[in-house]
Amino acid sequence: MAALSETDAGGWPRVFNKPADNMVERTPNLGYKFPFFNDIKWTVRDTGYISDAGAIAFSGTNGLEHFQSYRFGNAGSIFPKGDVITGFQLENTQNSTAGHGMYLSRMGLIFRNKSGNELFWGSNVRGRPNTFNKQTWRQEITQEERNQLNGYLVDSLAIEISTSGGSGTRTSEVTLGGFKLLYNVGPSNMRWVAGAMRKRDQAFGEGSIQFI
Numbered sequence: 001m002a003a004l005s006e007t008d009a010g011g012w013p014r015v016f017n018k019p020a021d022n023m024v025e026r027t028p029n030l031g032y033k034f035p036f037f038n039d040i041k042w043t044v045r046d047t048g049y050i051s052d053a054g055a056i057a058f059s060g061t062n063g064l065e066h067f068q069s070y071r072f073g074n075a076g077s078i079f080p081k082g083d084v085i086t087g088f089q090l091e092n093t094q095n096s097t098a099g100h101g102m103y104l105s106r107m108g109l110i111f112r113n114k115s116g117n118e119l120f121w122g123s124n125v126r127g128r129p130n131t132f133n134k135q136t137w138r139q140e141i142t143q144e145e146r147n148q149l150n151g152y153l154v155d156s157l158a159i160e161i162s163t164s165g166g167s168g169t170r171t172s173e174v175t176l177g178g179f180k181l182l183y184n185v186g187p188s189n190m191r192w193v194a195g196a197m198r199k200r201d202q203a204f205g206e207g208s209i210q211f212i
Contacts, residue, residue: 014049015077015181016157020056020070023158028108028122030145036106036122036160037067044070048177050157053091055177058161062100063169065162071110072157072179079203082111082119082149084183087140090159091178095132099166102174103128106160107139111152114204119152121145128165136178153203154181 027035040060048055050072058068092104108122123139141149161174 014051014074015080015154016050016072016074016179017077018073018075019046020044020050020072023069023071025069026120026158028120030119030121030148031108031139031141032122032124034122034125036069036108036158038069040066040068042068042102042161050090050177050179053177054093054175057173057175058102059171059173060102061169061171062102062163064100065164067105067160067162067164069106069158069160072159073155077200077203079153079155079200080181080183082109082152082154083146085109085141085146085149085154085181086184087138087182088157089136089138089178089180089182090157090176091134091136092174092176093132093134094129094172094174096170096172097128097130097132098170098172099168100163101128101166101170101172102161102163104137104159104174104176105162105164106158107137108158109141109154110156110158111149112155112200113152114201118155119149120158122158128162138182140182153200155200 025035025038042058042060045057094103106123111119
């Protein structure tokens with residue numbers, strides 16, 4: 001199994017340290033190339049970072065199919081290299097399994113190179129889980145995709161919340177947190193030497209995150 005970032009150790013640098021920003025409709029160019037939609041605005045409550053357990057909640061009353069996409073970025077970060085990231089995972093909990101209840105339908109990672117160009121990896125579209133229990137949704141990035149990410153750094157997390165499926169009107173909430181990056185380099189899992197928080201333009205070359 002790949003190693004995980006964002007350990008529980010106090011003071012570990014956060015990959016994403018900004019609140020959820022509304023993301024306009026956008027289509028990934030890696031992974032599943034289908035748009036992340038955005039046609040509504042829901043209430044967002046955050047009590048911490050997306051890597052903290054149960055830190056971000058989205059809520060609303062809905063009687064139709066809707067989607068909203070969000071982007072979690074950073075204000076100075078550790079900027080891991082994209083080509084060593086093997087995947088990522090996100091914990092999610094919903095309080096409704098009924099029609100038009102809110103749930104996490106998609107997630108993705110946005111990578112950026114030194115010139116400012118971006119590559120967007122998107123997950124498949126999933127339906128509403130039939131459970132109230134906390135789930136961990138994990139996605140893997142293929143070696144072929146990682147090869148395309150050479151020279152790119154992890155920049156943002158993208159998510160899509162949906163009410164697709166079923167009928168009726170529901171007031172519901174979905175809670176997210178526990179975000180982790182997965183990586184696996186060398187003959188055995190190695191640890192990160194993250195260094196200090198830095199600006200993006202200082203995170204390339206000698207300033208990039210190291211693995212030992």
